[in-house]
Amino acid sequence: xxRYIARRLLWVVLVIFLITLITYFIFFKLPPTDPAVRFAxxxxxxxxxxxxxxxxxxxxxxxxxxxxxxxxxxxxxQYGWPGFxxxxxxxxxxxxxxxxxxxxxxxxxxxxxxxxxxxxxxIGIISxxxxxTKIDRAVMGFALFGVSAPVFWLGLMALFIFWQKLHIIPGSxxxxxxxxxxxxxxxxxxxxxVLSLLFAAFYARMVRGTMIETLSEDYIRTARAKGLPExxxxxxxxxxxxxxxxxxxxxxxxxxxxxxxxxxxxVFNLPGLGTYALRSAVExxxxxxxxxxxxxxxxxxLLNLVVDITYAYLDPRVRYS
Amino acid sequence: MGETLLEVRDLKVHFDxxxxxxxxxxxxxxxxxxxxxxxxxxxxxxGKSVTFLTAMGLINRKSAHVEGEILFQGRDLLQLPTDExxxxxxxxxxxxxxxxxxxLHPMYRVGDQIVEAIRAHEDVDKDKAMEQAIEMLDTVxxxxxxxxxxxxxxxxxxxxxxxAMIAMALSLNPHLLIADEPTTALDVTVQAQILExxxxxxxxxxxxxxxxxxxxxVVADVAQKVMVMYAGRQAELGPASKVFEQPLHPYTWGxxxxxxxxxxxxxxLVPIEGxxxxxxxxxxxxxxxxxxxxxxxxCDKEVxxxxxxxxxxxxxxxxxxxxxxxxWAEREARRRKATA
Numbered sequence: 313x314x315r316y317i318a319r320r321l322l323w324v325v326l327v328i329f330l331i332t333l334i335t336y337f338i339f340f341k342l343p344p345t346d347p348a349v350r351f352a353x354x355x356x357x358x359x360x361x362x363x364x365x366x367x368x369x370x371x372x373x374x375x376x377x378x379x380x381x382x383x384x385x386x387x388x389x390q391y392g393w394p395g396f397x398x399x400x401x402x403x404x405x406x407x408x409x410x411x412x413x414x415x416x417x418x419x420x421x422x423x424x425x426x427x428x429x430x431x432x433x434x435i436g437i438i439s440x441x442x443x444x445t446k447i448d449r450a451v452m453g454f455a456l457f458g459v460s461a462p463v464f465w466l467g468l469m470a471l472f473i474f475w476q477k478l479h480i481i482p483g484s485x486x487x488x489x490x491x492x493x494x495x496x497x498x499x500x501x502x503x504x505x506v507l508s509l510l511f512a513a514f515y516a517r518m519v520r521g522t523m524i525e526t527l528s529e530d531y532i533r534t535a536r537a538k539g540l541p542e543x544x545x546x547x548x549x550x551x552x553x554x555x556x557x558x559x560x561x562x563x564x565x566x567x568x569x570x571x572x573x574x575x576x577x578x579v580f581n582l583p584g585l586g587t588y589a590l591r592s593a594v595e596x597x598x599x600x601x602x603x604x605x606x607x608x609x610x611x612x613x614l615l616n617l618v619v620d621i622t623y624a625y626l627d628p629r630v631r632y633s
Numbered sequence: 634m635g636e637t638l639l640e641v642r643d644l645k646v647h648f649d650x651x652x653x654x655x656x657x658x659x660x661x662x663x664x665x666x667x668x669x670x671x672x673x674x675x676x677x678x679x680g681k682s683v684t685f686l687t688a689m690g691l692i693n694r695k696s697a698h699v700e701g702e703i704l705f706q707g708r709d710l711l712q713l714p715t716d717e718x719x720x721x722x723x724x725x726x727x728x729x730x731x732x733x734x735x736x737l738h739p740m741y742r743v744g745d746q747i748v749e750a751i752r753a754h755e756d757v758d759k760d761k762a763m764e765q766a767i768e769m770l771d772t773v774x775x776x777x778x779x780x781x782x783x784x785x786x787x788x789x790x791x792x793x794x795x796x797a798m799i800a801m802a803l804s805l806n807p808h809l810l811i812a813d814e815p816t817t818a819l820d821v822t823v824q825a826q827i828l829e830x831x832x833x834x835x836x837x838x839x840x841x842x843x844x845x846x847x848x849x850x851v852v853a854d855v856a857q858k859v860m861v862m863y864a865g866r867q868a869e870l871g872p873a874s875k876v877f878e879q880p881l882h883p884y885t886w887g888x889x890x891x892x893x894x895x896x897x898x899x900x901x902l903v904p905i906e907g908x909x910x911x912x913x914x915x916x917x918x919x920x921x922x923x924x925x926x927x928x929x930x931x932c933d934k935e936v937x938x939x940x941x942x943x944x945x946x947x948x949x950x951x952x953x954x955x956x957x958x959x960x961w962a963e964r965e966a967r968r969r970k971a972t973a
Contacts, residue, residue, distance in 0.1 A: 530735040533691055537730075538750040538801065539723025542715075548749075552740050628785045629739055 317621065324613045329382070331609040332602065336378050339598045346370070350596050351400045385606065396603040401595055406603045409588070414607060416486055417584035420503055420576065421569040425562070427508035428515055433558065435512070436519025441546065443524060451516065458513025467506045467579035474502060484581040503580040507573055511565060518561065522554040529553070556626050560619055567615030571608025638809045638841040639665040639688065644701035646680070646687050653913040657683040659865040660701075662939070665809065665858075670835060670842040672856030672873065674849050674888065676909045680865035681845045685811045687711075689728055690718045706808070724754040727802030731814040733794035737786040744770075744782025747801045754805050769800040772837075773830060792823035796830065803834060810835075811843045816851060828855055850892050853877060861885050864910050864920035867939045871946025881948035881957050883925045886964055903968075919951065927952060927960055 340347055348364040349356065356364075365371040369380055381397070389395030391405035398405045439451045474481040481502055487495035526532065527550055535549045536542075572586030585604055592600035624630045646658040658680040665671045673681045686692050688703050688710060703710040705726065710718060730736040738746060747766035748759060755762070763782065770778035773796040786794055795815060802810055812831060816824035832855045835842050844856060852859055852873065859876040861868040861884060868882040880886055887905035907924040910916055916923050922932040931951050939947050943954035950957065 530730060530732060531738040534730065534736045534798070534801075535738070536691055537689055537722060537728040538753055539719050539721070540749065540753050541719065544749075544753075549738055553738075556740075627740055629787050 313621075313624075317617070320617050320620070324610070324617060327613050328606065328609055332381065332385070332606050333378060335602055335605045336381060337374075339601055340377065341374055347400075347598055350598070381602070396606075397599040399592075399597055399600050401592075401597045401600075406600055410585075410600075410603050410607060413583055413585050413588045414570075416582055417572055417577070417586065418570060419500060420507065420573060420582060420584060421566060423500055423504035424507040424511070424569070424573075425566055427504050428511035429562070431508065431512040432515030433519050433555070435516040437523055437546075437551070439516065439520045440523035440527065443520075452520070455513040455516045458509045459517070461509070463506060463510060463575045464579055466509065467502070467576060470502050470506055471579070484579075486582050499580075503576050503582060506579075507569075507576045515558065515561070519554060519558060522557055523550060526550045526554040552626075556623070559622055559626060563615045563619030563622070564612070567612040568608075570611035570615070572604065636667040637664050638667055638706060639843075640702075640704040641684070641688070642702040642704070644684060644687065644703060645699070646683050646692070647698040648696055649698070650913070655912045656865050656915060657912055658687070659915070661862070661865075661867055662701075663860055663867070663870055665841045665843055667808065667841050668835070668839055669857045670832070670844055670855050671858045671860060672852030673843060673845045673860045673862060674847065674852055675862035675868075676847055678864075678909050678912060679862040680912075681862050682813050684862075685728070685813060685843060685845060689722055689726060689811065690715075691728075720754065723750055723802075723807070724805050725807050726809045726811065727805070727807040729795070729798045729802050729810070729812040729815045732818045733791055733798055734818065736798055737794055739786055742783055742785055743789065743797050747782075747797070747804050750801050751804050766800070766804060769804045770797065773797070773800040773803075773834070774826075775800070791819055792826060795819060795823075795827050799827075799830065799834070803838060803840075806838060807840060809841045809843070811845070813845045814847070815844070817846070817848075824851070831855065848892075849888050861888070864915055865912060866920060867949060868921070869946065869948035869950075870939060871948075875946050879944065879958070880961060881942070881944045881946070881954075882921075882950045883927050883952075883960075884921050886961060887924075890964065890968065901971075919949070927956075 346361070346365075348361050348368065348370045351368070352360045352364045362371075369377055372380075384395030384397060386394070389397060391398065391407055394407070396406040396410060399409075402409075435451050435455070439448045442448045471481070471484060475483055482495060482498040484502075485499060487499045489496040532545060532549055535545045540549075570585075572584055572589050574586035574590050576582070577584040577586040578590065585607065588600065589604040589608075591597070592604065641664070642662050644658055644661045645656075648655040648657060661680070661684055663671070673684070675681045683692065687697075687699060688705070690710065692699075699711055701711070705721060708721075710721070713721070737743065741749075744763055744766050747769060748762040751757065751762040751765055752759070757765070767778045767782050770782055775781050775793060775796055781789075781793075786797075789797060799810075799812075799815075810831070815831070816827050819827060828851060831842060831844070834840070844852065846852060856873045858871070859873045860870045861876070861882060863884050868884045869876065869880070876885065877889075880889060884905070887903070890903040891905060893902060905924055906926075910920055910923070916933070918931065918933040918935055919925070919928075919937050922928045925932065929951070935951070937949040937951050939949040941947050942950070944957065948957075952960070
């Protein structure tokens with residue numbers, strides 16, 4: 313197992329290399345405009361551009377530039393480790409901002425994950441057990457709504473109703489927990505719910521599907537033939553098999569979310585990675601784009617590794633060597 | 634010997650489907666006694682599995698219309714509340730299924746799955762139950778049972794999994810063991826071992842055994858009583874020795890002729906023409922008549938009941954007993970000649 317994890321970690325490093333290389337290529341090399349011109353500000357003189365190129369190493373060949381980026385990433389730069397460089401726009405180190413924003417996104421993702429698991433899994437199970445009944449149809453109707461309602465619409469409607477009209481919610485934006493726990497909760501609640509609805513609906517449908525499939529398995533019939541109470545048959549035998557694929561999905565979804573939830577963060581005005589990525593892309597802040605992409609890629613690949621390791625514990629047939 | 638364990642009276646199991654009513658079991662009656670093996674034979678879709686799944690309460694009663702009585706030691710299983718039936722299931726009636734590859738839960742250790750069965754009915758602690766489970770695995774001939782109990786089903790071979798299933802079914806000392814095609818998914822050599830094992834355990838535990846199969850050869854080896862089913866009805870029912878010596882139903886004749894035999898080496902097997910009927914549109918009269926070479930006047934009009942028709946055991950064929958004797962003798966002679 314240790315060897316397997318070590319090998320997989322090497323793969324993670326390789327994937328990060330490839331993703332940063334492609335991103336670097338796309339943003340620094342492909343565009344017809346020169347990154348130095350972007351940095352140099354309005355109407356720069358050729359001398360200024362030359363100076364910028366020199367100070368950032370932009371005059372060097374592409375592979376040297378990329379090599380420098382990788383070197384800084386792994387060994388750190390003048391702002392510490394890991395070296396993400398500094399923003400073209402704010403002219404300040406990226407690292408601090410990136411980590412602060414990643415922390416906000418993580419809170420959003422974690423809270424939403426709790427909501428969607430608590431909501432989606434039981435709904436899926438009940439729906440599968442009551443297949444074809446009114447409960448099933450009502451719940452799947454909700455799921456269809458959840459899957460099809462766009463987050464920007466749902467988010468704005470929620471803000472309008474609960475903030476503007478009912479005054480239950482204190483407002484949008486982010487309040488750190490350390491500043492005011494109640495304020496933090498009040499500001500996070502709506503984003504959590506709105507973001508989780510989409511996933512909850514999706515998970516409910518998935519759990520319903522795998523559960524129905526599992527219930528027709530021979531070993532469920534065996535469990536019943538043993539004379540186990542129906543409760544045990546469902547909770548112990550059917551659930552174990554039907555939730556295993558959910559673990560896989562969850563790992564991937566959660567990893568993706570850690571890279572930023574652009575729409576939710578924008579609607580609720582949360583300073584997370586998603587809005588950071590969006591702003592840097594709009595403003596052409598190349599080092600920031602690179603930093604966010606690297607961080608998101610790392611989150612996805614690491615979560616995938618975690619999923620694969622968890623899977624081996626959940627399903628004894630899967631053993632890595 | 635002698636105590637009647639299971640008595641089924643005029644059992645009907647009909648399923649509603651979008652295409653019509655499937656008459657999976659259509660009026661079946663028989664008994665199973667302690668210490669005897671009842672072999673139930675028929676092609677796929679003859680209703681043999683459904684009969685016993687119904688007895689175990691393993692069919693979905695919402696989509697099925699069940700009529701008749703299934704008396705287990707005097708109690709009608711069809712009238713029992715779910716929880717009462719659950720207590721009988723596993724505890725007094727054990728069941729072994731066709732495919733050992735999929736019948737054990739892939740994510741739990743084999744020992745734990747047996748322990749679970751024991752603890753569902755007996756108030757014993759885990760260690761005690763595990764001892765019982767290991768003992769049971771040993772009884773069914775699994776080597777190093779304490780080590781094997783800690784393994785998962787995928788670490789077992791097919792034959793061993795079926796042994797484990799049998800161990801699980803017998804772990805609570807049931808009175809009746811129902812085996813639904815227990816050897817169909819196994820290699821021929823393993824088949825013989827499993828049958829031998831079941832036969833040994835039958836005497837050892839003094840249980841009644843139901844062996845559902847589509848293979849008359851399997852039945853010939855171990856069963857004392859044989860029930861032949863066709864399209865949800867019984868074709869004939871009698872002591873194994875008599876059914877094999879003087880079969881009364883043309884369907885049974887067809888089944889017997891389609892088994893390869895050492896003395897028929899080199900000759901062609903005779904298949905039964907045609908295929909089993911749809912259970913939605915069962916042919917009128919005798920369900921077998923479209924495939925029967927001996928059909929005559931009443932066959933497509935009157936449904937023949939299973940009753941004593943002058944043979945030494947009940948059957949459901951309109952032919953007179955004399956006609957049955959001569960026609961079977963002719964077919965036997967033809968087969969012998971082909972062999973010689």
